[in-house]
Amino acid sequence: MTKYEIVNFKTLGDERGSLIAIEEGYNAPFDIKRVYYIFDTKKGVERGFHAHVNLKQMAIAVKGSCTFILDNGKKREKVKLTNPNQGLFIEGLIWREMKDFSSDCVLVVLASEHFDEHDYIRDYDIFLEEVKNAKN
DSSP: OOEEEEEEOOOEEETTEEEOOOOBTTTBSSOOOEEEEEEOOOTTOOEEEEEESSOEEEEEEEESOEEEEEEOSSOEEEEEEOOTTEEEEEESSOEEEEEOOOTTOEEEEEESSOOOGGGEEOOHHHHHHHHHHHTO
């Protein structure tokens, strides 16, 4: 399955502040095996430029904002993450690029698998070929 969607997290809190809990099988639609975060991204830097074969991810701008360019091989769509109570769920053959990081952006990514270089597709033409073959 290939998809991406915004997931809204329930915000809990009171006069002391806010809290969001992310739980496997509840608001994270996969078992979480790895967590990483991107921060201090310099102005004008773009990241990503790859797809994954099997990995599922949830990206959350816990502070600041950034823009994802998501490409399923037929159309490209921009998704801007600006709120810590929203996550971007990405599953399947989706080419992703990240840009327009605010100076204070902290992007947390939850992943369904441990790092595996063999799961990456880093060449756009190979990605398009994989998409074509996946539909046959």
